[in-house]
Amino acid sequence: MNSRKLIIALAGNPNSGKTTIFNNLTGAHQKVGNWSGVTVEKKEGVITRHGYELTIIDLPGTYSLTPFSIEEIVARNFVLDAHPDVVIDIIDASNLERSLYLATQLREIDCKVLFALNMADMAKSRGVKIHADKLSELLDVPVVFTVGNKNEGMDALLKKAIELAENTRQTPEGRKVHYSPDIETAVADLQNFIHQVLPEKLPYSERWTAVKLIEDDKIVHERILSLSGDHQQALEAQIRLARQYITDRFDDDPEIIMTDERYGFIAGIVKEAVTASARQRVDISRNIDLVLTNRFIGFPIFILFIWGMFQLTFSVGKYPQEWITACVHALSAALEMHLPDSLFKDLLLNGVIAGVGSVIVFLPNILILFFCISLFEDTGYMARTAFLMDKIMHAIGLHGKSFIPMLMGFGCNVPAIMATRTLESEKDRILTILITPFMSCSAKLPIYIVLAGTFFATRAGTVIFIIYLTGVVLSIITGRLLRTTLLKGLDAPFVMELPPYRIPMAKSVMIHMWERSKMFLKKMGNIILIGSIVIWTLSAFPRHIEYSRNYEAEIQNLQSRGALQMPGDAAARRTLEKETAAAMDDIKGQMQAEHVEKSYMGQLGKLLAPVFAPIGIDWRGSVALLSGFVAKEIVVSTLGILYVARGDNKTEALRTALASSDMTPLSAVSMLVFVLLYLPCLATIATIRRELRSWKWTAFSIGYSTSLAWVMAFLVYHGGRFLGF
Amino acid sequence: MKFMLLSDIKQGHKARIVRVGGSGALRRRIFEMGIIKGTEVYIEKYAPLKDPLELIVKGYHLSLRVEEAAQITVEPI
Ligand SMILES: Nc1nc2c(ncn2[C@@H]2O[C@H](COP(=O)(O)OP(=O)(O)OP(=O)(O)O)[C@@H](O)[C@H]2O)c(=O)[nH]1
Numbered sequence: 001m002n003s004r005k006l007i008i009a010l011a012g013n014p015n016s017g018k019t020t021i022f023n024n025l026t027g028a029h030q031k032v033g034n035w036s037g038v039t040v041e042k043k044e045g046v047i048t049r050h051g052y053e054l055t056i057i058d059l060p061g062t063y064s065l066t067p068f069s070i071e072e073i074v075a076r077n078f079v080l081d082a083h084p085d086v087v088i089d090i091i092d093a094s095n096l097e098r099s100l101y102l103a104t105q106l107r108e109i110d111c112k113v114l115f116a117l118n119m120a121d122m123a124k125s126r127g128v129k130i131h132a133d134k135l136s137e138l139l140d141v142p143v144v145f146t147v148g149n150k151n152e153g154m155d156a157l158l159k160k161a162i163e164l165a166e167n168t169r170q171t172p173e174g175r176k177v178h179y180s181p182d183i184e185t186a187v188a189d190l191q192n193f194i195h196q197v198l199p200e201k202l203p204y205s206e207r208w209t210a211v212k213l214i215e216d217d218k219i220v221h222e223r224i225l226s227l228s229g230d231h232q233q234a235l236e237a238q239i240r241l242a243r244q245y246i247t248d249r250f251d252d253d254p255e256i257i258m259t260d261e262r263y264g265f266i267a268g269i270v271k272e273a274v275t276a277s278a279r280q281r282v283d284i285s286r287n288i289d290l291v292l293t294n295r296f297i298g299f300p301i302f303i304l305f306i307w308g309m310f311q312l313t314f315s316v317g318k319y320p321q322e323w324i325t326a327c328v329h330a331l332s333a334a335l336e337m338h339l340p341d342s343l344f345k346d347l348l349l350n351g352v353i354a355g356v357g358s359v360i361v362f363l364p365n366i367l368i369l370f371f372c373i374s375l376f377e378d379t380g381y382m383a384r385t386a387f388l389m390d391k392i393m394h395a396i397g398l399h400g401k402s403f404i405p406m407l408m409g410f411g412c413n414v415p416a417i418m419a420t421r422t423l424e425s426e427k428d429r430i431l432t433i434l435i436t437p438f439m440s441c442s443a444k445l446p447i448y449i450v451l452a453g454t455f456f457a458t459r460a461g462t463v464i465f466i467i468y469l470t471g472v473v474l475s476i477i478t479g480r481l482l483r484t485t486l487l488k489g490l491d492a493p494f495v496m497e498l499p500p501y502r503i504p505m506a507k508s509v510m511i512h513m514w515e516r517s518k519m520f521l522k523k524m525g526n527i528i529l530i531g532s533i534v535i536w537t538l539s540a541f542p543r544h545i546e547y548s549r550n551y552e553a554e555i556q557n558l559q560s561r562g563a564l565q566m567p568g569d570a571a572a573r574r575t576l577e578k579e580t581a582a583a584m585d586d587i588k589g590q591m592q593a594e595h596v597e598k599s600y601m602g603q604l605g606k607l608l609a610p611v612f613a614p615i616g617i618d619w620r621g622s623v624a625l626l627s628g629f630v631a632k633e634i635v636v637s638t639l640g641i642l643y644v645a646r647g648d649n650k651t652e653a654l655r656t657a658l659a660s661s662d663m664t665p666l667s668a669v670s671m672l673v674f675v676l677l678y679l680p681c682l683a684t685i686a687t688i689r690r691e692l693r694s695w696k697w698t699a700f701s702i703g704y705s706t707s708l709a710w711v712m713a714f715l716v717y718h719g720g721r722f723l724g725f
Numbered sequence: 726m727k728f729m730l731l732s733d734i735k736q737g738h739k740a741r742i743v744r745v746g747g748s749g750a751l752r753r754r755i756f757e758m759g760i761i762k763g764t765e766v767y768i769e770k771y772a773p774l775k776d777p778l779e780l781i782v783k784g785y786h787l788s789l790r791v792e793e794a795a796q797i798t799v800e801p802i
């Protein structure tokens with residue numbers, strides 16, 4: 001069957017439930033969260049329903065068709081220029097009046113619009129009754145009630161959308177905004193002029209073009225001027241005339257007057273179509289905020305939450321982490337037992353298991369961290385953190401909203417950097433992108449746990465806390481520094497909606513965790529696996545190496561000596577056997593160590609050594625750090641392969657191996673600092689490059705973070721040595 | 726009738742918007758968010774560090790910096 005294709009766009013104010021509905025309709029798992037600006041790029045999903053092939057587009061939220069930040073431009077451009085068959089305006093029914101502002105703007109352009117009155121449950125519980133028929137009649141728009149998070153009304157919505165798309169009635173006759181006579185005169189005059197001078201191929205309707213030109217919409221202005229050829233100057237003059245005409249009569253800018261009149265029009269509609277019950281209800285959300293943004297305890301609670309997040313991650317995460325460690329050990333012990341000695345066995349045990357196995361155990365910790373961040377996002381607390389922090393952020397030259405990407409950065413830098421799109425000022429955005437990598441991401445967490453856990457045992461928690469704090473402090477200092485030098489500029493305003501608190505949808509949290517686990521396991525299955533194999537190969541080859549000592553002879557010597565001197569006494573025999581075995585292990589270990597040291601890996605490490613020696617990191621650490629460029633988890637894999645390979649005991653944990661190596665607590669700290677700060681992973685760099693659209697800034701980000709890392713590690717290492725550690 | 730700045734209204738009080746000052750994109754956005762002449766706003770609270778502040782306008786919660794609120798003239802009610 002050749003089904004007809006339709007494009008349906010979901011537009012609407014931020015946080016009105018567009019993505020929730022998109023996921024319901026398409027079965028996708030796009031990110032949903034209870035704050036404005038979760039979706040920052042358009043997403044597509046294709047479904048077949050009722051004999052149609054429907055392409056559903058989820059757009060970022062926008063308050064108006066005159067955009068303020070770049071994610072809003074995406075939404076506007078799609079609605080205006082991609083000519084979707086139907087635009088569904090997802091309206092937060094509990095916030096109708098403000099939502100109708102965008103809705104009336106959508107009604108002014110010539111496209112087919114359908115209203116979804118979402119969050120119908122919220123409106124009801126607030127005692128707001130919306131007469132859909134009346135609203136539909138007044139604006140001549142089909143209206144459907146929906147409850148996104150309960151998946152209600154989706155079918156009706158699609159049916160109405162298809163019906164509307166198939167409706168061939170010309171431009172709907174409905175009631176559009178009528179401005180006061182003076183404005184209408186100006187609009188009509190300009191419309192006439194446009195009609196005369198511009199070719200037929202205007203991208204938008206004449207009336208709408210005239211309105212937007214009078215409103216001084218920059219994008220429309222440029223577009224129309226570029227189309228107007230010889231008439232450019234005449235057109236400019238005409239626009240100026242129209243604007244002046246209105247300014248003279250109303251004593252304010254035309255765009256302000258027109259916004260005012262739209263709201264006047266909306267007030268009329270709301271009066272007719274909405275009845276609000278007089279009874280004031282207890283607003284739970286406000287009560288929660290009385291505590292969470294309280295003048296005295298707001299900040300302590302905020303700090304408690306962050307502390308709790310890390311506490312959960314590290315202490316609760318420890319138990320499942322131990323279980324997985326046990327599984328990995330069991331697996332490698334079984335393989336050790338049953339496989340015959342071969343190069344392949346070596347690869348499997350010393351490459352794959354030592355590499356992937358040493359990272360995979362951290363899945364629980366990482367999941368817990370993401371779980372906590374998603375609680376912040378889904379409850380609505382995220383917007384409050386921006387509210388609480390704005391003053392502090394402002395003092396360091398940043399914006400309260402910058403705090404949201406920074407907090408997300410603890411999870412993963414990639415979505416965090418993309419979240420900066422909601423920042424209105426370009427400079428704020430660049431700045432936030434540059435400092436977000438200092439917010440230590442979850443991929444670095446395994447490195448911290450391994451190093452701090454090995455060298456600081458009971459005080460590991462404190463050490464890790466200080467590392468995180470160092471990241472935050474350095475991001476602040478960097479922010480301050482750049483703000484006063486390279487990125488000087490005016491402060492962007494802080495206009496932000498605070499959504500009501502909501503109970504997170506269990507399903508959406510579960511899905512989020514599931515997606516995160518899948519991503520993590522996938523990463524283990526490709527990047528980390530390949531990385532581990534490469535690193536093992538480099539450390540296992542060349543096979544034949546000129547040893548400095550004759551290990552083989554020493555081993556044989558030991559064996560024959562053991563056989564010769566075997567005493568008759570059973571107890572003495574056992575001790576001797578033990579001693580021999582230990583001596584054997586030692587020699588084999590030394591042999592393997594020398595092998596790795598002379599392998600390709602070792603040669604590479606020696607090449608890097610001069611760079612890392614001043615910060616107390618040996619050649620093994622150097623290659624581990626180098627490999628971390630691909631993905632931070634590989635640092636642990638590499639350490640696993642390089643250090644564990646030294647011992648004969650294949651199941652020996654990385655920690656014991658590290659503890660018995662020549663790495664000191666001080667050089668571990670130096671390495672922690674370096675890991676915290678040095679260049680972000682490949683995926684993050686690609687994101688930085690894409691978001692900044694500049695190689696220069698990307699290079700700056702890499703160069704700055706890496707030099708800062710080196711300098712800080714140097715200071716820590718030598719400072720520590722000076723103090724006698 | 727006494728006019729005041731929005732930023733001078735105390736927490737828990739109501740006011741009606743008289744004039745929104747300032748210029749450019751911000752002023753327009755403030756209008757688009759529904760802060761227009763004649764609208765009633767309720768000062769829900771000031772942030773712990775006294776900045777920004779939280780308003781209830783047209784039934785939803787909006788936060789603005791004190792600096793921005795200082796450009797809005799209101800009539801206390
Ligand atoms: N009570 C209630 N909550 C809803 C409903 N629909 C969505 N939500 C919640 O509203 C919040 C926002 O949902 P999203 O789908 O992320 O909103 P969005 O419009 O995509 O937001 P942006 O991408 O930021 O523009 C989430 O916390 C949802 O769980 C609804 O019908 N009723």
Ligand SMILES: [Mg+2]
Nearest residue numbers: 018019038039
């Ligand atoms: Mg969304």
